[in-house]
Amino acid sequence: MSDQSTSSMERPSMCRNCGAIVGAGVTVCPQCGVPLSPEGAAFNAEEVRRPVYDREAMRFARAVLTRPYNFTILFLVANLFVFLLMWSSSGLQGSALAAFPNTVLDAYGAKLNYLINAGQWWRFVTPVFIHVNLPHILVNMWSLWVVGPYVEKLYGSARFVFFWVLTGVCGVVASYLTVRPDMQVSSIGRFLFKSMDNPSAGASGALFGMVGVLFVFGIKFRRELPEGFKRAFGTGLLPMIMMNLFIGYLGRGFIDNAAHLGGFFSGALAALFVGYKRPGQRASVAVFWHVLQLMALALVAVSFLMVALNFPKGFPLDKERGETSAEQQARKNLGAYLNAVNEGERVFIEAFNSGDMKGVDQTLEQLQEVTAPDETANKLRAELISLLERLRKIPAIEGKTGKASADATTEREKLKSDFNIWQNNHIGWAKENQKKYGLRIDEGQEETDNPPQQNGSNNNRTTKD
Numbered sequence: 274m275s276d277q278s279t280s281s282m283e284r285p286s287m288c289r290n291c292g293a294i295v296g297a298g299v300t301v302c303p304q305c306g307v308p309l310s311p312e313g314a315a316f317n318a319e320e321v322r323r324p325v326y327d328r329e330a331m332r333f334a335r336a337v338l339t340r341p342y343n344f345t346i347l348f349l350v351a352n353l354f355v356f357l358l359m360w361s362s363s364g365l366q367g368s369a370l371a372a373f374p375n376t377v378l379d380a381y382g383a384k385l386n387y388l389i390n391a392g393q394w395w396r397f398v399t400p401v402f403i404h405v406n407l408p409h410i411l412v413n414m415w416s417l418w419v420v421g422p423y424v425e426k427l428y429g430s431a432r433f434v435f436f437w438v439l440t441g442v443c444g445v446v447a448s449y450l451t452v453r454p455d456m457q458v459s460s461i462g463r464f465l466f467k468s469m470d471n472p473s474a475g476a477s478g479a480l481f482g483m484v485g486v487l488f489v490f491g492i493k494f495r496r497e498l499p500e501g502f503k504r505a506f507g508t509g510l511l512p513m514i515m516m517n518l519f520i521g522y523l524g525r526g527f528i529d530n531a532a533h534l535g536g537f538f539s540g541a542l543a544a545l546f547v548g549y550k551r552p553g554q555r556a557s558v559a560v561f562w563h564v565l566q567l568m569a570l571a572l573v574a575v576s577f578l579m580v581a582l583n584f585p586k587g588f589p590l591d592k593e594r595g596e597t598s599a600e601q602q603a604r605k606n607l608g609a610y611l612n613a614v615n616e617g618e619r620v621f622i623e624a625f626n627s628g629d630m631k632g633v634d635q636t637l638e639q640l641q642e643v644t645a646p647d648e649t650a651n652k653l654r655a656e657l658i659s660l661l662e663r664l665r666k667i668p669a670i671e672g673k674t675g676k677a678s679a680d681a682t683t684e685r686e687k688l689k690s691d692f693n694i695w696q697n698n699h700i701g702w703a704k705e706n707q708k709k710y711g712l713r714i715d716e717g718q719e720e721t722d723n724p725p726q727q728n729g730s731n732n733n734r735t736t737k738d
Contacts (some may be wrong), residue, residue, distance in 0.1 A: 333552055336711060337552055338467075340425075340427055340429075341425040341430070342422040342430075343425075344430045344433055344434050344437075345418070345421035347677075348417065349414050349421075352410060355381065356404055357406075357601020358381070358408050359373055359377055359381050359596075362380070370407060372405045373406065374578070374730035376585075378474055380584055380585050381403050381580060382395060382396055382580045383399075383472040383474040384397070384400045384448055384449060386449055386470045393396060395575070397442050397445050398441075398442055398443050398572055399475060399580055400441075401437075401438070401444075401445065401479050404474060409475060412479055413475060416477075420483045420484060421483060424483045426547050428486070428548050428550060429562070429563035431563055432547060434570060435566055435569050436543055437479050437483070437569075438569035438570075438572060440478060440481070440485070440486075440539045441478050443478070444481065444529075445473070445478060445535075447478070447534060447536075448531050451467055452469070465534075466531070467529075469615070469619070473529050473532065477533055478532040478533060479531075479534035480536070481517075481536035481537040481540070483540060483541070484513070484514065484537060485540030485543075485546040486509060488510045488541060488544075489541045489545055489718060490544055490549060491505070491507020491510070493544065493545065494549065497551075521533060554723070572731035588731070606644045609644070610644065610646060610650065613639045613640050613643045614654065614657060614699070617639070617640050618657070618696070618699075621660060624665075625664060625692075630665050632663065633661055634733065637726055638659050640654055641658065641662075646706075653672070653698060653699050656695050656698075662686065663684070663688055664688060667681055667684060667688070
């Protein structure tokens with residue numbers, strides 16, 4: 274009997290708690306830490322059922338995650354409130370997925386470079402709190418609900434408010450600086466830079482800022498974080514960051530990647546210099562952070578006050594303005610016409626200077642599909658189509674030798690002259706019909722007899738006011 278007991282102690286056994294193989298003579302399971310009997314079984318049924326926790330992680334979680342996150346909820350409600358105001362002004366009550374018209378986005382403070390350049394500084398702040406359509410705000414507010422509480426609980430409400438406004442504004446600044454048609458010369462250029470000064474809005478820059486804060490937090494404080502928190506923050510966020518960058522690459526052209534990166538890097542930089550509220554730390558916050566919090570909130574409030582003071586007359590739009598369906602369609606046709614002509618002008622300048630004709634065909638299709646608002650505008654559209662078709666033939670002429678090369682040079686000079694004449698005629702039409710159609714002319718070049726500029730930007734941009 275004694276021999277049999279000794280023999281069983283010398284054989285490996287299996288832990289009944291976790292199923293791990295336990296070596297001979299071991300009294301505690303090396304995998305789950307449950308004490309074992311000589312036969313390898315847990316001492317009692319309670320020990321078998323009891324899970325083993327990371328006590329340090331549980332202490333950290335209880336101390337940090339029970340803190341309030343009031344300003345996350347406040348920002349969420351503020352975004353939804355502004356969205357409902359925009360919806361009521363747009364006449365889109367029956368079309369929840371449709372994007373707001375540019376007139377609504379402009380009125381509520383979307384980022385537009387030419388308006389910022391005209392002195393409307395508040396458009397660096399207000400875009401953080403406005404959204405383009407229902408899916409846009411739902412995705413961003415769900416992301417805020419997921420990410421925001423972690424930042425606010427770890428850093429406290431005062432720092433969270435400062436982070437949110439700071440990173441949101443930095444995202445808008447990055448978007449403002451990257452309206453550079455001349456930089457769209459490669460995949461990276463098209464990823465970061467924008468060809469047109471279209472309205473830009475959304476909280477995604479600030480959301481990327483919060484991700485940047487958590488990314489640096491996990492790396493900076495990795496030595497004092499429990500294992501579970503190390504996996505959640507820091508390098509654990511890399512898959513999500515890379516996935517969002519990939520989505521941004523696929524969606525370049527309608528996703529403002531510069532705003533995302535501006536928010537992310539500003540959040541990461543801020544987290545480098547700011548400590549978090551450790552478990553057990555006193556609840557008191559330095560006066561410095563309260564001052565920054567109040568300044569950030571005041572900046573948002575004053576910015577929206579400026580929106581209200583500059584709010585255009587004539588809202589709400591469409592139905593409440595009494596427009597007929599024919600008038601609404603005419604307004605949409607005018608917007609499509611102006612966008613196509615502005616794009617055609619930009620593509621001509623880029624192709625003329627670079628010799629790259631890859632965008633010409635698509636632009637020609639756009640111009641052929643739009644409806645001009647009057648006979649003069651239709652003639653201008655036809656002339657621009659002719660100019661682009663002539664430009665497309667120049668590489669074939671230049672590919673020949675002898676007299677054909679001189680012909681190509683002559684054709685380029687003639688084309689340049691005809692394009693400048695067309696620009697003058699287009700600006701003249703826009704100025705003549707400015708009040709009739711509610712046009713807004715952004716004149717970037719006074720002398721229209723100059724050749725197309727190397728930077729490829731639109732010299733004169735006409736839009737619907």
